[in-house]
Amino acid sequence: MAVIVESRPELVGKRFLCAAAGGEEPRVDGRWRAGVIRTVSHRDSRSPELSVYVEFDDLEWEKREWVKVYEDFAAFLVEYQLIWAKRKDPSQSQGSKLKHIQWPALTFKPLVGKSVYSSIIAVEFLVDKQLDFLSEDSAFQPYQDDIDSLNPVLRDNPQLQEEVKIWVKEQKVQEIFMQDVQE
Numbered sequence: 001m002a003v004i005v006e007s008r009p010e011l012v013g014k015r016f017l018c019a020a021a022g023g024e025e026p027r028v029d030g031r032w033r034a035g036v037i038r039t040v041s042h043r044d045s046r047s048p049e050l051s052v053y054v055e056f057d058d059l060e061w062e063k064r065e066w067v068k069v070y071e072d073f074a075a076f077l078v079e080y081q082l083i084w085a086k087r088k089d090p091s092q093s094q095g096s097k098l099k100h101i102q103w104p105a106l107t108f109k110p111l112v113g114k115s116v117y118s119s120i121i122a123v124e125f126l127v128d129k130q131l132d133f134l135s136e137d138s139a140f141q142p143y144q145d146d147i148d149s150l151n152p153v154l155r156d157n158p159q160l161q162e163e164v165k166i167w168v169k170e171q172k173v174q175e176i177f178m179q180d181v182q183e
Helices: 158-182
Strands: 015-020 033-040 051-056 065-068 073-088 100-112 120-125 131-135 140-142
Touching (some): 015 100, 015 120, 073 120, 073 131, 100 158
Antiparallel strands (some): 015 033, 015 073, 033 051, 051 065, 073 140, 120 131
């Protein structure tokens, strides 16, 4: 039986994508920032008072900051699950015939910007963190650890294989931590 790695409900430790508030919601090709949520002010992610302590990818870790999710951003999307999505082969040399392959990517669900991002899915491909947006009917499937860990794409790319293993392990460890907190 295939085991899909379930999404964790809590925000701490998850990756995020955000676009600053400035009137309208950002276009798919707009300026996005990404990073990791380190702690939260409320456990309820729907609280209008929700602030998160974030570490942005484009800043030194010492420059972490508190941000107000529902005030500071036109869009704030949070890591949801690991999938296989189609992309241009990153190992392909320049000038060769365009080849697409299935590659592990994180999907993101919107906390802010739900009206725009309900019909498209933000994905961040592992290793190079390439950001893409897929329509809901795009061909992708959830990562299934017991089956997909043997995939040739992972076998032939040790760095990718390691990132997938780390992500799966982090989900399991965080689940254990949260069980202790809830008891």
